[in-house]
Every structure is written in structure tokens, then in C-alpha cells.
Amino acid sequence: MQWGEQAPGRPLWRQVLGRVLEQRQVGPNSYLLGLQQPWLAEAGRPGQFVHVRCGQGRDPLLRRPLSLFGVDPGEGRVELLYQVVGRGTALLSGLRPGMDVDLMGPLGRGFPRPPDGEGLCLVAGGLGVAPLVPAAQAWGAGRRVLALVGADTAAELLPEVQRRLVEAGAEVQLATMDGSRGTPGPVTDLLEGAIAREADAGRTGGWVVFACGPSAMLRRTAALAQSAGWPCYLCLEARMGCGVGACAGCAWPAAPDRPGGRFVRVCRDGPVFLAQEVGWWE
Amino acid sequence: MTPSPRLDVEVGGIRLKNPVILAAGTFGYGAEYAAPAGAARLGAVVAKSITPFPRPGNPPPRVAEMPAGMLNSVGLENPGLEGFLRDELPRLARLGPPVLASIAGETVRDYLYLARGLDAAPGLAGMEVNVSCPNLARGRIPFGSQPRPLFRVVEAVRSATRLPVWVKLSPNVTSIVPLARAAKEAGADALCLINTLTGLAIDIERRRPALGAVFGGLSGPAIKPVALRMVWEVAEALDLPLVGMGGIMDARDALEFVMAGATAVAVGTATFVNPRAAVEVLDGIVRYLKAWGLESVSELVGAAHPGAADRRPRRGAREPRGLEPAEEGDGG
Structure with missing residues (x-):
């Protein structure tokens, strides 16, 4: 996997067809979709997403935003990792090699390159690991990468994901809510432990946190990172209409003190935000 | 080679080079979709609704998918009149097609303020009056749901501008x-x-409304039959150009609206699904006109009404080739 850097400014997206190369079940409800799509392979960056049309008909109607999980510009190949959660993703799982998918992308603002020498701490909840694997692949060389990967159960910890993280040079720590594998409890407990170990070693900085997962997990991650003084970037997930910033459907509260409006748009202003840029709801 | 059919239409004082319009609120202010949507080829674009002053919009979630539709409660998030004139209108005007501003308010004075403020705006071809917002003076009942408040809003806008005024009617009546x-x-x-x-969806896992603002507006193919019926009724009742919209996904849908009595059509939610939907509608209309040997799209306006029986194909006439097939299981 080779990932380039995202140019500043609004991303240039295209509406393109991707030819299915591979549809592989990688977990109980999780699939890896490999597509021939040279433009996305060339232009996609870690943390960016594609807006995928699921099926040809009018129902389900809207596209589904999915993070880029892998790119290979040389082969013109992109990969998406997704979980079947509803009718749209169920249709996606029915795609077979040789079929075409209608895609818009790459969309959104991805992760920034961490400063040279800084450690990269990835905090993943469930399928939130999908946009974090690219970050390890893109920027893992020459730095410490600590991947904290959490899920509800052992079955939802995907071997394919762990293999890629290890290949990218990451130290992987696992947590499950039911305790069936790794440390029992939320993945943020692992982050708390990592921060404590660094503090015990007399180190206060030198890490950047990239996190993706459920809202409560991100909120806790942001709080822990802030108390440790580690810069923290969150990759948010929201229901989307257009995916390009036109419909204002994917609003997320901005941090209360942030100039420029009460809401940000996940699709266009994100999906990756510095933790201080966003607020919380519920 | 038959000559290309005429596509130009006149809608309430605005000349359009073709009858396909990008609907308000589904196109932002043009920056997002201009090139991918082929905006330059279209008949007109209607900007996202503005209010006198900036509005942050409703709390999330703002969208929920419905069967063949979308429920949204964006809540008129917009930069206000000043922001629109400064940052958005110049960019929209550069797209090429006539630009209409969509105006929304909570009082008659809001509409008056907007109409005055836009009257001399460079590059603006007209105004679409959005009357679906709550009327603060009348218990938040939308202006567009009762004739008298609607009359007062439109009269106020009319008095404040020389630009063409289109009124977007609410179906919640x-x-x-x-x-x-x-x-x-x-x-x-x-x-x-x-x-x-206006609709509602409830998330049974969280046991609360799916949208942060509780109610939302339903759009997409699910509402097309309702929209068509209303276009038909208004076309029968009065003589005024109509712009039909509500669930148009392709040229077949658009032609239904034209035959129900719409002089032009607007594509909205479909743009989210397919950014090229509007230009594909346009191309499909041209194919239909050519396939049937029609000289102008205007020949089809209201063609399905009883009084227009002379404009129907003769009995036994075979449908020409070249049209896209009807979609299977089409919920619309």
C-alpha cells in the first residue's frame, strides 16, 4: 500500500465506476471489497472516504459513505472495509467480481501527516479501524506506531486488520467489551494505560492520537489525549445525504468556542477533525 | 437527420434554454456540484434558501433514509442575505444559467427585507419564495398552509421587486x-x-425521533405521485406556468411532470444519489422528443390532461426506440 499526501484545499472528487475485483468476508458481518479504480487509488488519502451507490434502484436511495481501507496506485486498486448493518450494505455484500459500482471520491479531509519522529497512537472502536490502517501504512515508517483496537467481541477483531497493522510496523493491543480477547473493557482503557506508562517513564509528549469509532469512545479518547497533552485527531461518522457539502445533512456540533458557525459538516469539513474543533451531542 | 427539438421555455418572465432546473437546497450554492452536475448546461439553478440573517440550522441528526426517500431537517442553515450576496451569488452567477434566490422568513417583514435586498443584486434572474417555514405571528403555522398568510407574503415580495417571483408551494395542505x-x-x-x-421517523433502538428536530421534510421518489397529483390539479385550475418537482430521478419522471402540466421541472434529491441526474434528465428529454418526432418540449406541457387528447399518440402507434426502459419495481 502506498499513500500520498493530501493537498490543501477542497479535494477534487470524481464520480467513477469501480470494477469489483474481490469480495471477501473477513469477519462475522464484515467484508473487504477490492475494486479496480485507478483514480481513487491515485488520489485517495488516509481518512478520506468514498460515497458508494448501493444497487441500481431507488430503494435504498442514498449512497453510503465508506472509508478508504487500502490503495495500490501501481495496480489501480482500492479497498473498502465495511460491515453489513442495513439494506444498503447488504446490497454491497452481494456484489461479485466483474460487477461495477458507482463511486464518488475521494471525499473529505483526511488525516494530516504526523510530525516526523512523533509516535502515532491509533485508537479504534469496531469498524472504526478502517481509516486508521491507512494512517499506519502511510506514516508508520520511522516512528513508533501503537494500535489500540477494540471491539465488542473477539469475533469482531478482524485478523486481516491486525495483519496489516503488524505489517505496517505497529504494536497492536486488543480490547473487547465482553473480555473474550485482549484486555476486557473499552479500548479507551488501553489508551489510559499507554498514557500512564509514558508518564511513568517521564515522557509527556511525543505522540499524536488518531481515533475512529463510536461517538462515546471518541469523546473519551479526546478527553484522555487532552489531559495527556497529546494532539488528537478524530475521524467522525455521520449519516450523509450528498457527501460533498451541498445538503448540510451531516452536521456535527462545532466546539462551543469555535468561530465560523455552530455546526461543522462531517463530509466536507472532515471527516477528520482536530479534537478541539468539535463538540458533542447526546 | 431531423432538426434538434426546441427546448427553450419561458417560466414566469424568465427565459430558460431548457426546462431542467436544479432545485433549491440540493445544490448548495454551486461550489460543490457545479462541474460534476454539468450545471452550465441546465435551464436554471435555484440557490439554497436564505433568511435575512445567518441561521445555524437544526441539531443533528438531520437526515434519515426512508423507503425510496429521504427525510431531512436541515433547518434552513444558511449564511443570511449579506453572506449570500457577498460569497455565494457571484459564484452562482458565473455558472451561466439564470440564478434564482430562494427566500424564507418567519415574518412578512423578513420576506420584504429579502426581496428588497435582492432586487438589484447583480446576476440574479428571479426569486423563489419558500413558504414552508413557520409563521411566528401565527402560532408557527407555515405561511404556505393557509391562503391568507400566503397571499400576504407573496404580495409583499411582489411589491418589493421587479424581478420575476416564483412561489414554491407546500404540499402540507x-x-x-x-x-x-x-x-x-x-x-x-x-x-x-x-x-x-412533513414526516416523522422514530429510531426504535434509541426510542426517540430519528431526527434531532423531530419532524423533517420527505423528498425523493416516495413523494412523486403526490407531487404529480398536485401539479395536475393546479394545471387544471389556473393558468400560470408551473415548475414541477418532487422525486424526479430520470427523464421519465420529468416527462410525467411536464405532461401533468409543468412547463419546467426541477431535480433535487436525485442529485445526491447521482450528481449527473439533472443533465441525464435533460438528455433523456431530448431523446424522447426526437424519438417521437416532436419539435418542441412545449408540445408536451399538460399533454396528459383530458383537454389535450389531440396531442396524444394515435391508437396503435408504436412506442419508438431509444428511450431508457422503465425501472423495475419502481417505487415512484
Whole structure:
């Protein structure tokens, strides 16, 4: 996997067809979709997403935003990792090699390159690991990468994901809510432990946190990172209409003190935000 | 080679090079979709609704998918009149097609303020009056749901501008014709039908409404039959150019609206699904006109009405080739 850097400014997206190369079940409800799509392979960056049309008909109607999980510009190949959660993703799982998918992308603002020498701490909840694997692949060389990967159960910890993280040079720590594998409890407990170990070693900085997962997990991650003084970037997930910033459907509260409006748009202003840029709801 | 059919139409004082319009609120202010949507080829673009002053919009979640539709409660997030004139209108005007501003308010004075503020705006071809917002003076009942408040809003806008005034009617009414008539009598140059249908969805896992604002506006193919019926009723009742919209996904849908009585059509939610939807609608209309040997799209306006029986294909006439097939299981 080779990932380039995202140019500043609004991303240039295209509406393109991707030819299915591979549809592989990688977990109980999780699939890896490999597509021939040279433009996305060339232009996609870690943390960016594609807006995928699921099926040809009018129902389900809207596209589904999915993070880029892998790119290979040389082969013109992109990969998406997704979980079947509803009718749209169920249709996606029915795609077979040789079929075409209608895609818009790459969309959104991805992760920034961490400063040279800084450690990269990835905090993943469930399928939130999908946009974090690219970050390890893109920027893992020459730095410490600590991947904290959490899920509800052992079955939802995907071997394919762990293999890629290890290949990218990451130290992987696992947590499950039911305790069936790794440390029992939320993945943020692992982050708390990592921060404590660094503090015990007399180190206060030198890490950047990239996190993706459920809202409560991100909120806790942001709080822990802030108390440790580690810069923290969150990759948010929201229901989307257009995916390009036109419909204002994917609003997320901005941090209360942030100039420029009460809401940000996940699709266009994100999906990756510095933790201080966003607020919380519920 | 038959000559290309005429596509140009006049809608309430605005000349359009073709009858396909990008609907308000689904196109932002043009930056996002201009090139991918082929905006330069279209008949007109209607900007996202503005209010006198900036509005942050409703709390999330703002969208929920419905069967063949979308429920949204964006809540008129917009940069206000000043922001629109400074940052958005110049970019929209550069797209090429006529640009209409969509105006929304909570009082008659809001509409008056907007109409005055936009009257001399460079690059603006007209205004679409969004009357689906709550009327603060009348217990938050939307202006567009009762003839008298609707009349007063349209009359106020009419008095404040020389630009063409289109009125976008709300479908959330018992009978659409009295509203259409009120808008016409108040001086509307054209009527746009329909805005979204008010709806609700509940998330049974979280045991609360799916949308942060509780109610939302339903759009997409699910509402097309309702929209068509209203266009038909208004076309039967009064003589005023109509812009049909509500669930148009392809040229077949658009042609249904034209035959129901719409002079032009607007593509909205479909743009989210397929950014090229509007230009594909346009191309499909051209194919239809050529396939049937028609000289102008205007020949089809209202063609399905009983009084237009002379404009129907003769009995036994075979449908020409070259049209896209009807979609299987089409929920619309």
C-alpha cells in the first residue's frame, strides 16, 4: 500500500465506476471489497472516504459513505472495509467480481501527516479501524506506531486488520467489551494505560492520537489525549445525504468556542477533525 | 437527420434554454456540484434558501433514509442575505444559467427585507419564495398552509421587486388549489410544486425521533405521485406556468411532470444519489422528443390532461426506440 499526501484545499472528487475485483468476508458481518479504480487509488488519502451507490434502484436511495481501507496506485486498486448493518450494505455484500459500482471520491479531509519522529497512537472502536490502517501504512515508517483496537467481541477483531497493522510496523493491543480477547473493557482503557506508562517513564509528549469509532469512545479518547497533552485527531461518522457539502445533512456540533458557525459538516469539513474543533451531542 | 427539438421555455418572465432546473437546497450554492452536475448546461439553478440573517440550522441528526426517500431537517442553515450576496451569488452567477434566490422568513417583514435586498443584486434572474417555514405571528403555522398568510407574503415580495417571483408551494395542505390561487392573485409569476412533505421517523433502538428536530421534510421518489397529483390539479385550475418537482430521478419522471402540466421541472434529491441526474434528465428529454418526432418540449406541457387528447399518440402507434426502459419495481 502506498499513500500520498493530501493537498490543501477542497479535494477534487470524481464520480467513477469501480470494477469489483474481490469480495471477501473477513469477519462475522464484515467484508473487504477490492475494486479496480485507478483514480481513487491515485488520489485517495488516509481518512478520506468514498460515497458508494448501493444497487441500481431507488430503494435504498442514498449512497453510503465508506472509508478508504487500502490503495495500490501501481495496480489501480482500492479497498473498502465495511460491515453489513442495513439494506444498503447488504446490497454491497452481494456484489461479485466483474460487477461495477458507482463511486464518488475521494471525499473529505483526511488525516494530516504526523510530525516526523512523533509516535502515532491509533485508537479504534469496531469498524472504526478502517481509516486508521491507512494512517499506519502511510506514516508508520520511522516512528513508533501503537494500535489500540477494540471491539465488542473477539469475533469482531478482524485478523486481516491486525495483519496489516503488524505489517505496517505497529504494536497492536486488543480490547473487547465482553473480555473474550485482549484486555476486557473499552479500548479507551488501553489508551489510559499507554498514557500512564509514558508518564511513568517521564515522557509527556511525543505522540499524536488518531481515533475512529463510536461517538462515546471518541469523546473519551479526546478527553484522555487532552489531559495527556497529546494532539488528537478524530475521524467522525455521520449519516450523509450528498457527501460533498451541498445538503448540510451531516452536521456535527462545532466546539462551543469555535468561530465560523455552530455546526461543522462531517463530509466536507472532515471527516477528520482536530479534537478541539468539535463538540458533542447526546 | 431531423432538426434538434426546441427546448427553450419561458417560466414566469424568465427565459430558460431548457426546462431542467436544479432545485433549491440540493445544490448548495454551486461550489460543490457545479462541474460534476454539468450545471452550465441546465435551464436554471435555484440557490439554497436564505433568511435575512445567518441561521445555524437544526441539531443533528438531520437526515434519515426512508423507503425510496429521504427525510431531512436541515433547518434552513444558511449564511443570511449579506453572506449570500457577498460569497455565494457571484459564484452562482458565473455558472451561466439564470440564478434564482430562494427566500424564507418567519415574518412578512423578513420576506420584504429579502426581496428588497435582492432586487438589484447583480446576476440574479428571479426569486423563489419558500413558504414552508413557520409563521411566528401565527402560532408557527407555515405561511404556505393557509391562503391568507400566503397571499400576504407573496404580495409583499411582489411589491418589493421587479424581478420575476416564483412561489414554491407546500404540499402540507388539505387542498392545493386555493393556495395556488392565492399566490397567483398576489402576483406570482410562476408556481413551483412541491416542497417536501412533513414526516416523522422514530429510531426504535434509541426510542426517540430519528431526527434531532423531530419532524423533517420527505423528498425523493416516495413523494412523486403526490407531487404529480398536485401539479395536475393546479394545471387544471389556473393558468400560470408551473415548475414541477418532487422525486424526479430520470427523464421519465420529468416527462410525467411536464405532461401533468409543468412547463419546467426541477431535480433535487436525485442529485445526491447521482450528481449527473439533472443533465441525464435533460438528455433523456431530448431523446424522447426526437424519438417521437416532436419539435418542441412545449408540445408536451399538460399533454396528459383530458383537454389535450389531440396531442396524444394515435391508437396503435408504436412506442419508438431509444428511450431508457422503465425501472423495475419502481417505487415512484
